[in-house]
Amino acid sequence: MKFPYGNADFYKIITEDYFYIDRTDRIRVIEDIGSTLLFLRPRRFGKSLLLSMLENYYDVGKATEFERLFGHLAIGQNPTAKHNQYLILKWNFSTIITQLTEIELHRALHNHINGTIEQFKVHYQDLLSYEITLDEQDALRSLQSVLAAILNTPYKIYLLIDEYDNFANEVLMAGQSDSKARYENLIQGEGILKTIFKTIKYSTEGQGIDRVFITGVSPVVMSDLTSGFNIAKNIYLEPEFYDICGFWESEIQAVLEKLAKGCAFSSEKIEEVLFVMRTFYNGYSFSYQQKALVYNPTLTLYFLDHLQRQCEYPRKILDSNLSMDRGKIAYIAALPRGYEVVTQALNEAQPLAIAELADRFGIREMLEMEHDATFMVSLLYYFGVLTLTHERNNWGDLILRIPNLVIRKLYVEQIAEKLLPDFTSKEQSNRVTRIFYQTGNLQPLCDFIEQHQFKVFDNRDYRWTNELVIKTLFLTLLFNDTFYIMDSELALQREYADLVMIVRPDMRQFQLLDFLIEFKYVELGKHKLSGEQIRGMSLAKLKGLSAIKKKLAEAKTKLAGYRQTLMSAYGAKLRLRTYSVISVGYDRLVWAEV
Numbered sequence: 001m002k003f004p005y006g007n008a009d010f011y012k013i014i015t016e017d018y019f020y021i022d023r024t025d026r027i028r029v030i031e032d033i034g035s036t037l038l039f040l041r042p043r044r045f046g047k048s049l050l051l052s053m054l055e056n057y058y059d060v061g062k063a064t065e066f067e068r069l070f071g072h073l074a075i076g077q078n079p080t081a082k083h084n085q086y087l088i089l090k091w092n093f094s095t096i097i098t099q100l101t102e103i104e105l106h107r108a109l110h111n112h113i114n115g116t117i118e119q120f121k122v123h124y125q126d127l128l129s130y131e132i133t134l135d136e137q138d139a140l141r142s143l144q145s146v147l148a149a150i151l152n153t154p155y156k157i158y159l160l161i162d163e164y165d166n167f168a169n170e171v172l173m174a175g176q177s178d179s180k181a182r183y184e185n186l187i188q189g190e191g192i193l194k195t196i197f198k199t200i201k202y203s204t205e206g207q208g209i210d211r212v213f214i215t216g217v218s219p220v221v222m223s224d225l226t227s228g229f230n231i232a233k234n235i236y237l238e239p240e241f242y243d244i245c246g247f248w249e250s251e252i253q254a255v256l257e258k259l260a261k262g263c264a265f266s267s268e269k270i271e272e273v274l275f276v277m278r279t280f281y282n283g284y285s286f287s288y289q290q291k292a293l294v295y296n297p298t299l300t301l302y303f304l305d306h307l308q309r310q311c312e313y314p315r316k317i318l319d320s321n322l323s324m325d326r327g328k329i330a331y332i333a334a335l336p337r338g339y340e341v342v343t344q345a346l347n348e349a350q351p352l353a354i355a356e357l358a359d360r361f362g363i364r365e366m367l368e369m370e371h372d373a374t375f376m377v378s379l380l381y382y383f384g385v386l387t388l389t390h391e392r393n394n395w396g397d398l399i400l401r402i403p404n405l406v407i408r409k410l411y412v413e414q415i416a417e418k419l420l421p422d423f424t425s426k427e428q429s430n431r432v433t434r435i436f437y438q439t440g441n442l443q444p445l446c447d448f449i450e451q452h453q454f455k456v457f458d459n460r461d462y463r464w465t466n467e468l469v470i471k472t473l474f475l476t477l478l479f480n481d482t483f484y485i486m487d488s489e490l491a492l493q494r495e496y497a498d499l500v501m502i503v504r505p506d507m508r509q510f511q512l513l514d515f516l517i518e519f520k521y522v523e524l525g526k527h528k529l530s531g532e533q534i535r536g537m538s539l540a541k542l543k544g545l546s547a548i549k550k551k552l553a554e555a556k557t558k559l560a561g562y563r564q565t566l567m568s569a570y571g572a573k574l575r576l577r578t579y580s581v582i583s584v585g586y587d588r589l590v591w592a593e594v
Helices: 010-015 026-033 047-058 060-070 102-123 139-149 166-174 179-187 192-203 220-224 249-263 267-281 297-310 320-334 338-344 363-367 373-383 405-419 423-439 443-456 459-464 467-478 531-535 539-544 546-573
Strands: 036-040 086-092 156-162 209-216 352-354 387-392 398-401 484-487 499-503 514-522 576-584 588-593
Touching: 010 047, 010 060, 026 047, 047 060, 047 086, 047 156, 047 209, 060 086, 086 102, 086 209, 102 139, 102 179, 102 192, 139 192, 166 179, 179 192, 192 209, 249 267, 249 297, 267 297, 267 405, 267 484, 320 338, 320 373, 320 405, 338 373, 338 405, 338 467, 352 373, 373 398, 405 443, 405 467, 405 484, 423 443, 423 467, 443 467, 443 588, 467 484, 467 499, 467 514, 467 576, 499 546, 514 546, 539 546, 539 588, 546 576, 546 588
Parallel strands: 036 209, 086 156, 156 209, 514 576
Antiparallel strands: 352 398, 387 398, 484 499, 499 514, 576 588
16 A cells, blocks of 8 residues: 655645545535635645645636546535546745745745645646736736736636744744734735635625635634635534544554455554554544544554555654644644643643633734733634633533543643753653652652752642643653553543553563552642752651551552453553552652552
């Protein structure tokens, strides 16, 4: 099988027999739902391939190849009347470098649009009797020439715009002093981007552009464009499209069964591979009515491509193409109270909840206003690092969770940047974690946290202290997706264990232990203790305190049930070590192996 990792060219995928999961049946739904559509998905989630599919389906220039491209697919068995009836004009704003001066950026936009019009001119020269004139200084004048050229033809234009909000995303991530001014010059008043979309709107009013399909990551730019472009229908939460970009687990299982022959995988091995992929790549929901979760397509193809070639898992489970998303989490973490939102996202027992997704916010809200949880959680959803669930709290609020383990890693890395800011600390933490992985000796890790991480916190952090904070400290140090399947809140008998670390199946050949850890917190003031007192006590004396003895007993009871469940699930291959860890304020850690 040929996996089209990094390939968004529908024509090449089909004609060169690459792996393709058929979503062409949605073309009919797209036609019926509206003529000017906005479709949002996170980065690297198949949006460009979706546009390429539409391009090949509607392009009049590909009419003779319709059977070759679509005859074996769902839409080819029952095509719509509009297939191969349009002249396609396609823009991709992600190709435009935004770190330019205002004049250079305007020129880059004009050049991009002119370049696509030049391609349009060559592609359709046999169908046009009127010569298209390119205006090097004004691409919108060139567009008017295109509309004039098709006036006396039986055709209209289908405009496809990929990554329409690339500018806002770049401004958001850059954080430069002039970011706001540069963006406003693009989007407000007679800004070039706003002028472009006003021209598109005018051109859909009987002037030659019949249909528009726009993709992006967030609704930010569309909110700012409302006065100039208020005709786009948002379809990104419509239930018909939840899986149009993404794979079902049944589809992945069918692929694994084919790969099993070449790699001599047993049925048990297929189940193991599917479990690993589900843990790391599944978990996305893009509709309130969605019945099944979908896999990230880029990560899935990355994994399957490596699995087929090597017959083993990729050592790096997170494709570097998605590592850029950590910058989006960093943006939220830097906002007032944003760090709390990022930390709370890791708490599966008490997940983030909002009344509704925010969908009307622009760059001003992003750069100037004080943000509430709804704004920050919504933006994390659009970025693809939180996802919808079917759960609701007692108020009927939406509950959002981290979709899978590779995204959880991005959160952990962001928190680690605050807790381990210098190289020396990171090197030392790597040493103590490796000791723990192989020996189960928790004391060096506890010593490190007391000496380094506790110092990062100040008195303000005590107002939201609980077991979550302590668990997060350990998670930032221990998280390692090369060696472990790590679930901070693995459901066990409908309860939640704080930290479960199961050795990856392909790593069991090495001297690595499995771990189950329960965390508890003892508040100093509540028990009439001071930090100075605690720091001066020996471990033996600390363990003798009634408050700590009580917490250790509570943890031991919970761990017994969790351990039994894990042993039943994994059997004799599990090398499980079980611990209770008690944090006494932000001063000392007491632990016991259970």
